[in-house]
Amino acid sequence: MQYPSKNLVDHRIYTIKPRKMPEFLEVFDRLAMPVLLKTLGTPLGFYASLVGPLNQVVHLWGYDNLTDYEQRCLARDTHPDFPAYLSASEHLVVAQETRLIKRIDLPSIKDSQA
Numbered sequence: 001m002q003y004p005s006k007n008l009v010d011h012r013i014y015t016i017k018p019r020k021m022p023e024f025l026e027v028f029d030r031l032a033m034p035v036l037l038k039t040l041g042t043p044l045g046f047y048a049s050l051v052g053p054l055n056q057v058v059h060l061w062g063y064d065n066l067t068d069y070e071q072r073c074l075a076r077d078t079h080p081d082f083p084a085y086l087s088a089s090e091h092l093v094v095a096q097e098t099r100l101i102k103r104i105d106l107p108s109i110k111d112s113q114a
Contacts (some may be wrong), residue, residue, distance in 0.1 A: 006062025008069055009044065011099040016055045016092055021048070024057070024092040031085035036061075039075040055094075069100065 016024045036043070040061050049056035063069040076082060 006044070007065055007103050008063040009012050010061040010063065010069065011101055012059050012061070013097040013099075014057045014059075014093055015053065015095040016057060017094055018055055019053060021057075024089060025086065027088045027092065028057075031081070031088055035076060035079045035082050035085065037088070039079055040072050079103045 014024075044060035044062050046060075047058040049058070063072065
């Protein structure tokens with residue numbers, strides 16, 4: 001089992017208006033991803049909901065610590081190209097949740113990586 005090496009994970013859930021997912025993904029990839037890759041780094045993953053609440057996009061970003069998280073989020077939020085994404089996606093997003101979760105090291109996971 002491969003376990004993320006980051007101590008903190010920003011677990012973001014965006015709920016998209018029904019039937020607007022393709023448009024949201026196009027806007028996100030075209031306008032947000034260039035900024036996010038420059039400011040947040042490489043994401044841990046992107047997912048879409050299949051069961052439970054629908055029309056949701058989940059993305060995960062890893063950070064070394066809280067200071068790393070705060071610095072990179074500030075870089076994202078103050079990047080001159082970020083407002084274009086916010087404006088273009090505003091009518092597509094119904095809700096957003098952000099969870100900052102921390103890694104737990106379990107002996108059974110460490111042993112399985114050897």
